[in-house]
Amino acid sequence: MNATTLSVGFIPLVDAAPLIIAQEMGFAAEEGISLDLRRAPSWSSLRDMLSYGKVEAAHMLSPVPVATALGLGGAGAPLSAVSVLSVNGNVIGVSQALADRLRGAGHRFAFDDARAAGLALIAAAGRGLRIGVPFPFSMHAELVYYWLSALGLPAPQSVVVRTVPPPLMGDAIRAGEIDAFCVGEPWGSQAVEDGMGELLLPGSAIWAFAPEKVLAMRADWAEAEDMLRGRLIRAVWRAGRWLADPSSRSLAAEILARPGYLDLPSDILDRSLSGRLVVSGRGEERSVPGFLTFHRSAASFPWRSQAEWIGLQLAARTGLDRAAAKAAAARVFRSDLHRAALSGLTASLPTAASRIEGGVSQPTAVPAEAGRLILDRDRFFDGRIFDPDAA
Amino acid sequence: MPRPLSIIIVEPDRDRALLIVDSLRSAGDFDIQVIAEPTSLARQIQARQPDMVLIDIENPSRDMLEELALASGPQDRAVAMFVDRSAEGLSVAAIEAGVSAYVVDGLQPGRIKPVLDAAITRFRMFQRMRTELAETKRALEERKVIDRAKGMLMKARGVGEDEAYALLRKAAMDQGKRVADVAQALVTAAGLLG
Numbered sequence: 001m002n003a004t005t006l007s008v009g010f011i012p013l014v015d016a017a018p019l020i021i022a023q024e025m026g027f028a029a030e031e032g033i034s035l036d037l038r039r040a041p042s043w044s045s046l047r048d049m050l051s052y053g054k055v056e057a058a059h060m061l062s063p064v065p066v067a068t069a070l071g072l073g074g075a076g077a078p079l080s081a082v083s084v085l086s087v088n089g090n091v092i093g094v095s096q097a098l099a100d101r102l103r104g105a106g107h108r109f110a111f112d113d114a115r116a117a118g119l120a121l122i123a124a125a126g127r128g129l130r131i132g133v134p135f136p137f138s139m140h141a142e143l144v145y146y147w148l149s150a151l152g153l154p155a156p157q158s159v160v161v162r163t164v165p166p167p168l169m170g171d172a173i174r175a176g177e178i179d180a181f182c183v184g185e186p187w188g189s190q191a192v193e194d195g196m197g198e199l200l201l202p203g204s205a206i207w208a209f210a211p212e213k214v215l216a217m218r219a220d221w222a223e224a225e226d227m228l229r230g231r232l233i234r235a236v237w238r239a240g241r242w243l244a245d246p247s248s249r250s251l252a253a254e255i256l257a258r259p260g261y262l263d264l265p266s267d268i269l270d271r272s273l274s275g276r277l278v279v280s281g282r283g284e285e286r287s288v289p290g291f292l293t294f295h296r297s298a299a300s301f302p303w304r305s306q307a308e309w310i311g312l313q314l315a316a317r318t319g320l321d322r323a324a325a326k327a328a329a330a331r332v333f334r335s336d337l338h339r340a341a342l343s344g345l346t347a348s349l350p351t352a353a354s355r356i357e358g359g360v361s362q363p364t365a366v367p368a369e370a371g372r373l374i375l376d377r378d379r380f381f382d383g384r385i386f387d388p389d390a391a
Numbered sequence: 392m393p394r395p396l397s398i399i400i401v402e403p404d405r406d407r408a409l410l411i412v413d414s415l416r417s418a419g420d421f422d423i424q425v426i427a428e429p430t431s432l433a434r435q436i437q438a439r440q441p442d443m444v445l446i447d448i449e450n451p452s453r454d455m456l457e458e459l460a461l462a463s464g465p466q467d468r469a470v471a472m473f474v475d476r477s478a479e480g481l482s483v484a485a486i487e488a489g490v491s492a493y494v495v496d497g498l499q500p501g502r503i504k505p506v507l508d509a510a511i512t513r514f515r516m517f518q519r520m521r522t523e524l525a526e527t528k529r530a531l532e533e534r535k536v537i538d539r540a541k542g543m544l545m546k547a548r549g550v551g552e553d554e555a556y557a558l559l560r561k562a563a564m565d566q567g568k569r570v571a572d573v574a575q576a577l578v579t580a581a582g583l584l585g
Contacts, residue, residue: 042454044472045491052486073460075474075482136458163458165451168429175430318461 003034006232009046010059012039012262014185014272015086015213017252018294019059022239024255030238031231039260042165043135044073050216051077056225057232059085060216066310067137069328070320080222081214081307081333082341083233085240087299089212089272089292090140090203091188092117094180095173098125099198099280109198109279111286114205114381118151121200125179129153132164132172132181139203139212140182142313147206150382155317170196184212185272185292186264192278193268199279202288207358209297209378211306214333222337233341237300244295249273290376297376298350300338305354305388307333312391326391339369348373357386396502397422399436401446401456403429411445411513418509433458436470443503444470444493445510447517448486456493469496473503481507488514533571540574543581 010016022028023035038055040046043064050058051074065079094102098121103109107120121129129148133140145155153159164172166187172178173196181191182203191197203210215236222229242248250266253273257266271277275291278284293299311329315322335353342349348371358380366375380386398421402408408425415421426435429452436444436459446453459470473492475481477500485492488511494503537559544555563573 041449042451044453044457045448048448048472048486048491052483054486073457074472135454136461162431163433163455165454167451171430177431 003029003032004228005034005036006057006228007036007038007055008057008059008232009038009040009049009055011043011046013059013187013213014256014262014269015089015292016059016261017243017256017273018085018236018239019215020256020261021243021252022235025239025242027238027242028232028235031235033228033231033235035235037261043138047074047079050079050218051075053218053221056221056228057215057217060214061135061138062211062214062306063137063139063142063310063314064135065214065216065332066307066329067314069332070311070314070318070325072314072318073137078219079216079332080219080337081216081302082222082229082337083215083236083300084211084302084306085213085215085236085294085300087209087211087293087297088202088204088290090143090182090184090210091199091277092144092180092182092201092203093188093191093197093199094121095178095197096195096281098179099200101125102200109200109284109286111199111201111277111279111288112205114147114201115151117201117205118147121180122148122151122153127153127158128160129158129180130160130162130178132162132169132178132183134163134166134183136163137314139210140184142310143203143206143210144182145313145317147381150384170194173197186262186268189268189271189277190264192281195281198281199277199286202277202291204288204290206381207378208290208380209293209357209360209376211302214302222334229337230341233338234345237342237345237347240294240300243273244293246274293376298348298373301349302333302335302338303353303355303357304330304333304335305357305386308354308388308391309357309386322391326388343369346370350375354388356388358383359385359387395420395422396443396498396506397439397441398424398443398445398506399439399441400425401429401432401444401450401452403427403450407517410517411510414509414513415506418505421506429455432456441470442495442498443473443506445506446491446493447514448489448491453491459493470494471496473507475500475503479504481511484511485514488512489518490514533574536578537571537574540577543577 028035046058049055065081068074068079101124102120131144148159166183169181253266253270256262256269272292275288277286279286307329308326311325315325348368351367360375360378363374400411412423432452432455470493473494490510541555559570563570
């Protein structure tokens, strides 16, 4: 059988794993497709490659398709998120100078308390704190805005959030351009390795179940190519399930480390896959359950409420109409297409398409289409909830 | 007479930057500046208030420019990625050539076109040069591998250079492979055997 080749763009990050593994471990071949994986130089270029049909699907920051639907950035071709590729996986780090000041003030870098870490950071850096994020429309930016404004540092009045491509984050810190950063792995671990700074928090300490990357397609392509769309969603879902098995971890790290993919030592990649992060140059280690999630708790399911949360955060910051933004965002996360692709598999998918974000404080069973579905904790650090019906 | 368009070119390589500037100058009278340093790119651009920004699509600093679309202060001029909705498909041509244009809000398409046309032509040339360079490198690599394989055959079988090459070529033809691939296989296998 001749496999249909789909070109799929990715950014060299650990959370591109479901796409890389789908191709390398034969999950794509099982569906009669082959993935031509193309490494992109930047998120804006990858978004444009997708918009202009240079690739059929892409590894994408979850807020990008939502921002596009809101007319923020890009060429305006509507994009759809048909799966969530990964949940969580970001880290917040501080420059070495700031880390020393935090330690001097008694902060213990416990890596689990966003309130304590945030208050310590505000006390040590004060107003005018500058934080680098990879892209203006990213979960990194959303987490930083949410975290600091909840602690009384609203942007842009008291904190500056700047776009710095992760490979240039070290230069920006050395040049005194930024004091802290929020990046995806392996860049956090690489920063520690390079003696550039220390890690303060995992993103999951701010929001315990933040949709990080999505599988994005042009909306018209997703509608027209229902067979290919379904095959790709299934291949990637199986890859995510394989990645969730702890025994897959070292092989996954070896594959991701290859020159065509991340081109980095596999032991650095293993840190985020195992959730055991080295947070300082002295080798202190912190273990974070659920640091980066591909499969558990229906992680691949694109909840409409996730898109609505992102849409409303973006609208609040850019002065767009809230109701219109919420409606436009809701159409971007295609839980219907995800569900259709996985029907008949052993996937435990929720029967609902929307939920109260931040409402699960301990693992809870919810109605599922097949089998049992336990939703993991998804709390925001400040205990607020997002009820899409009330927003 | 409207004032000339102000254009910023983001390009770390000095020679390339000069070539782009030359192309644009031949297309019209523009006020052109080059930024080579990626540090605080968005703020450098904001301070200079250009009408247009051109950047190589392969440049990772490009993501910094996306911030400009959000510029919302009273003095800020929103700059967005150029998207043309005309039949000419300039945006697609630009992306294919490897250049991305950010244009200030409200600029007339007629004023953008000559700049983009010139930039697209120049970037196509860069792309061709890049492909040619990659091709040359590959050919050079292959020749080195073939030379090594020839040397190994000459030593192992006590034959001359021409005969060693004939052996390689015959093996390649028999297997329906390229000579370079057979040579590579031989070199790899020899490496494994020690």
